[in-house]
Amino acid sequence: MGAWGVGMRANDEALDAVADFTRLRTAKAANIRLAKIIAKSDSGDEPWLYRGSLGVAEFMLDKGFPLSQENKTGILKAIRHELSESSIERWREPEERRQALRRFKQRVEMGKFDEKEKEVDNLGLLAKINLHAHGIHGRDRDTRQGK
Numbered sequence: 001m002g003a004w005g006v007g008m009r010a011n012d013e014a015l016d017a018v019a020d021f022t023r024l025r026t027a028k029a030a031n032i033r034l035a036k037i038i039a040k041s042d043s044g045d046e047p048w049l050y051r052g053s054l055g056v057a058e059f060m061l062d063k064g065f066p067l068s069q070e071n072k073t074g075i076l077k078a079i080r081h082e083l084s085e086s087s088i089e090r091w092r093e094p095e096e097r098r099q100a101l102r103r104f105k106q107r108v109e110m111g112k113f114d115e116k117e118k119e120v121d122n123l124g125l126l127a128k129i130n131l132h133a134h135g136i137h138g139r140d141r142d143t144r145q146g147k
Contacts, residue, residue, distance in 0.1 A: 017053065031065070
């Protein structure tokens with residue numbers, strides 16, 4: 001898993017999942033597709049999809065698409081999964097990830113969140129997006145940075 005921060009979209013799995021949502025125009029269509037991702041992650045065959053579903057949920061909320069009650073329940077389950085020791089220990093900064101997950105849980109449950117905290121959580125993601133926008137990928141980036 002590649003991660004650039006502790007935010008919901010600051011990892012490979014989330015970016016891959018969100019890519020399929022960028023063209024959806026309605027909350028209904030987005031909720032139908034998110035429900036499929038949650039169901040697939042619940043099957044146990046692809047637990048990495050929990051991280052993908054969290055990224056998609058944040059993306060939807062940022063677009064102003066409310067989560068269906070079914071998807072809220074699924075996202076809260078994904079948060080619990082990601083808060084487990086076996087999942088949280090994969091992160092370079094486990095305590096920061098834990099805090100980001102708790103903030104996102106509050107956003108899902110009550111709609112409350114601090115935009116600045118979300119930006120900090122996803123800071124590495126923004127840098128990755130900027131590198132890709134300028135055509136700098138992987139080894140090219142390292143070469144340009146003198147590594």
